[in-house]
Amino acid sequence: MANITRDEIVHIAKLAMLNLTEQEIDNYTKDMQEILAYAEMINKIDTSATDETIGATEQKNKFRKDEVMEFKTREDLLQNAPSQDEGMFQIPKVIN
Amino acid sequence: MSKEDYEIVIGLEVHCELSTKTKIFCSCSTEFGGEPNTHCCPICMAMPGTLPVLNEKVVEYAVKAGLATNCKIAQNSKNDRKNYFYPDLPKAYQISQYDMPLCYDGYVNIETEKGEKTIRLERIHIEEDAGKLNHDDYGRGTFVDLNRAGVPLIECVSKPDLRSKEEVDAYLRKLKSIFEYIGISDCKMQEGSLRADVNVSVRKKGATEFGTRTEMKNMNSFRSISRAIEYEANRQIEVLENGGEITQETLRWDDISGKTFSMRDKEDAQDYRYFPDPDLVAIRLSDEYIENIKNSLPELPESRKKRYLEEYKLIPKAANFVTSSKYYSDIFEEAIAICKNPKTASNLLMSEVARILNEREEEPDQIPFSGKELGELVELIDKGTISSSISKKVLEELFENPKSPSQIIEEKGWVQISDEGAIKEVVKKILEANSQSVADYKAGKDRALGFLVGQAMKETKGKANPQMLNKMFIEEMKK
Ligand SMILES: [Zn+2]
Numbered sequence: 001m002a003n004i005t006r007d008e009i010v011h012i013a014k015l016a017m018l019n020l021t022e023q024e025i026d027n028y029t030k031d032m033q034e035i036l037a038y039a040e041m042i043n044k045i046d047t048s049a050t051d052e053t054i055g056a057t058e059q060k061n062k063f064r065k066d067e068v069m070e071f072k073t074r075e076d077l078l079q080n081a082p083s084q085d086e087g088m089f090q091i092p093k094v095i096n
Numbered sequence: 097m098s099k100e101d102y103e104i105v106i107g108l109e110v111h112c113e114l115s116t117k118t119k120i121f122c123s124c125s126t127e128f129g130g131e132p133n134t135h136c137c138p139i140c141m142a143m144p145g146t147l148p149v150l151n152e153k154v155v156e157y158a159v160k161a162g163l164a165t166n167c168k169i170a171q172n173s174k175n176d177r178k179n180y181f182y183p184d185l186p187k188a189y190q191i192s193q194y195d196m197p198l199c200y201d202g203y204v205n206i207e208t209e210k211g212e213k214t215i216r217l218e219r220i221h222i223e224e225d226a227g228k229l230n231h232d233d234y235g236r237g238t239f240v241d242l243n244r245a246g247v248p249l250i251e252c253v254s255k256p257d258l259r260s261k262e263e264v265d266a267y268l269r270k271l272k273s274i275f276e277y278i279g280i281s282d283c284k285m286q287e288g289s290l291r292a293d294v295n296v297s298v299r300k301k302g303a304t305e306f307g308t309r310t311e312m313k314n315m316n317s318f319r320s321i322s323r324a325i326e327y328e329a330n331r332q333i334e335v336l337e338n339g340g341e342i343t344q345e346t347l348r349w350d351d352i353s354g355k356t357f358s359m360r361d362k363e364d365a366q367d368y369r370y371f372p373d374p375d376l377v378a379i380r381l382s383d384e385y386i387e388n389i390k391n392s393l394p395e396l397p398e399s400r401k402k403r404y405l406e407e408y409k410l411i412p413k414a415a416n417f418v419t420s421s422k423y424y425s426d427i428f429e430e431a432i433a434i435c436k437n438p439k440t441a442s443n444l445l446m447s448e449v450a451r452i453l454n455e456r457e458e459e460p461d462q463i464p465f466s467g468k469e470l471g472e473l474v475e476l477i478d479k480g481t482i483s484s485s486i487s488k489k490v491l492e493e494l495f496e497n498p499k500s501p502s503q504i505i506e507e508k509g510w511v512q513i514s515d516e517g518a519i520k521e522v523v524k525k526i527l528e529a530n531s532q533s534v535a536d537y538k539a540g541k542d543r544a545l546g547f548l549v550g551q552a553m554k555e556t557k558g559k560a561n562p563q564m565l566n567k568m569f570i571e572e573m574k575k
Binding site for chain 1: 376
């Protein structure tokens with residue numbers, strides 16, 4: 001059933017670390033219900049005669065050879081880091 | 097009720113780093129070590145706009161692992177995103193596999209006290225490893241190194257078929273040995289390339305329902321896994337015996353205190369919101385592809401074991417032991433090509449090499465010498481150049497300082513004394529000093545001979561040829 005509750009929207013927002021206002025929660029609940037209702041319509045199509053689809057396209061087996069290609073400039077990779085030290089990203093202490 | 101009334105139920109999720117040259121979705125090297133963030137690129141660092149492309153070797157290795165563990169291989173498979181936030185995961189999702197793993201419904205057989213037991217595998221899937229967080233002691237924060245991020249892993253999920261820490265140990269060693277044999281991973285636990293999440297629950301014997309389980313993540317030594325299982329099972333039994341309930345949670349095993357601690361996971365930490373990765377396309381494997389891989393598999397431990405029993409006439413215990421690790425097995429085969437003595441070569445591995453490894457708290461992959469040295473050592477024993485008691489000392493020396501055994505015995509002066517004159521001298525000395533034993537022997541107490549030989553060995557620091565000693569003592573005492 002195309003039904004999603006306000007509580008579920010709050011839960012998903014929390015998992016995604018989004019801070020939503022009460023108004024936004026209401027809006028997203030409504031939007032999501034509409035999206036799911038549309039998906040429900042597609043769900044009703046009879047696909048018993050169709051091969052199993054994987055992914056959004058018909059493409060398959062796009063593989064890469066196991067050959068090393070070095071990316072040489074660590075400075076470039078780290079250039080946007082707000083803080084770095086000894087070639088590493090420096091972040092607030094993570095308690096593990 | 098007591099501990100004996102409970103049954104322990106264990107399931108394992110084993111993560112194994114594949115030994116491909118490059119990462120799973122980019123061309124960065126997987127080499128261990130290296131300066132921080134030097135095996136990285138915009139893809140494995142999750143820069144916006146980059147696209148992953150699957151490494152063909154990862155699929156091949158995972159299929160090999162599946163075939164070697166009797167799995168079915170999925171002809172249709174895909175990659176999914178597992179979403180969670182942690183600083184060692186730059187994309188904020190891990191590319192893994194959810195509902196269509198590459199391999200499923202397999203099994204491996206392990207040796208237990210009660211004979212062979214089958215452990216079922218639910219699935220094997222491919223996924224990427226995370227980076228490494230370094231913490232400093234000066235409160236400056238955490239430092240992120242993404243060299244390991246994107247290193248390919250397979251995750252092998254067992255059914256909850258394991259019933260003791262001994263079975264877990266045997267199962268892990270079996271998986272490790274299979275993966276080593278087929279060459280898909282170096283399985284070095286000390287480097288974290290083989291690690292396990294351990295799920296433990298307990299239930300009353302005879303119960304059909306499983307108890308509530310707890311999970312201990314990222315365990316990477318056989319010893320800690322055994323200790324953790326024992327501790328956690330006892331803890332759960334105690335809670336139940338005191339009328340309490342087990343909470344399903346993730347625990348952290350602390351090796352120093354020997355206890356588990358609650359990680360106080362957020363209640364929704366397990367809600368990963370998997371969905372198909374839209375950046376990657378379907379994996380569709382043909383019968384021909386799977387058949388080719390099947391044909392490329394090398395000889396597996398079961399088959400080597402059979403060969404050792406039949407061709408080399410090893411006893412079952414020795415054949416099991418030697419094939420328990422690819423490293424033992426390779427050393428053994430190289431050694432017997434030189435010395436043509438499977439019995440002594442396997443005995444030395446099983447008794448002495450295993451003992452030394454155990455004392456050093458090391459694994460067979462850390463043996464610093466090859467089958468060439470072992471083969472030469474067996475030859476030296478067979479030729480009578482050294483006694484078997486000296487051979488133990490040579491092995492210990494080989495661990496410290498691996499070089500040719502003949503060079504070791506020469507440098508240490510350990511060559512066996514087989515010179516008749518020298519032996520006779522020792523025999524006479526021992527006979528003079530032990531007249532009581534001589535009298536005993538003459539009175540028919542054969543054990544006295546053993547004592548005399550022992551004394552002579554002691555006198556020569558183990559270097560005298562024991563057969564010659566025996567013979568000469570008998571001759572001298574007949575006079
Ligand atoms: Zn990369």
